[in-house]
Amino acid sequence: MTDDDDSGFNWKAMEDASHLCVTVFCNSRTDGHRRFVMPVDELIERSGLPRDVFDDAMVLAAERDWLLRRLEFVELKAAGIHVAKASLDRG
Numbered sequence: 001m002t003d004d005d006d007s008g009f010n011w012k013a014m015e016d017a018s019h020l021c022v023t024v025f026c027n028s029r030t031d032g033h034r035r036f037v038m039p040v041d042e043l044i045e046r047s048g049l050p051r052d053v054f055d056d057a058m059v060l061a062a063e064r065d066w067l068l069r070r071l072e073f074v075e076l077k078a079a080g081i082h083v084a085k086a087s088l089d090r091g
C-alpha cells in the first residue's frame with residue numbers, strides 16, 4: 001500500500017497527524033481547565049517523527065482542527081481528543 005490512494009489522499013500524513021493527537025492525549029498535563037496541553041519541544045521528542053514529517057503532521061492536524069499551536073505549546077482540541085481515543089481503541 002502506498003501513502004497516496006487513487007484520489008491523491010495521503011494516508012501516511014493522516015496517520016502521522018493522528019499519532020500527534022495520541023501523543024498529546026497520553027503524555028500531556030491538563031492546565032486546570034481540562035485542556036490537554038504539551039510543550040512543542042516535548043511533543044517533537046515524544047512523537048519520534050523526523051522534524052519535516054512532524055511539521056507536515058502539525059499542519060494537517062491544525063487544518064482538521066485537531067490541534068492548536070500556541071507559541072511554545074500545543075493544545076489538543078475536542079476533535080483531536082476524539083481522534084486520539086478512536087486511534088487508541090483501534091490499538
